[in-house]
Amino acid sequence: QVQLVESGGGLVQAGDSLRLSCTASGGTFKTYTMAWFRQAPAKERTFVSIMDPSGIRSIYLDSVEGRFTMSRHNANNTVFLQMKNLTPEDTAVYYCAAAPTPWTVYSSHFHFWGQGTQVTVSA
Secondary structure (H helix, E strand, C coil), X not given: CCEEEEECCEEEECCCCEEEEEEEECCCHXXXXXXXXXXXXXXXXXXXXXXXXXXXXXXXXXXXXXXXXXXXXHHHCEXXXXXXXXXXXXXXXXXXXXXXXXXXXXXXXXXXXCCCEEEEEEC
16 A cells, blocks of 8 residues: 655745655555646646656646646655746645556546645735
8 A cells, every 4th residue: 555645835925936745655656657636626636747657757737837847756755846936826735646557647547645735825
């Protein structure tokens, strides 16, 4: 069983930066596709970024492209989401997720989820 624990959320102002972290325990982290999702109030959960096990291949939600950067450190079983130039539209609960597959873009393939960390961006 894989457990994921996110950290790094908080309340910031528009234009600020935050770095989220997600540490995994159990399973074989270096073989998992990892992702960040977010869910804003009254909205559906959506992917933010997805990264393959090697850290070479990644994709981003259009609205965060160029502002957010996902990275991973397999030796420490950790993934990060560096968020810059935050806007109020980025306000959401951010979830870390793991899929036991070399690559996927389907949320249903992410079997393991963290509890989420709140990011609130004030105008």
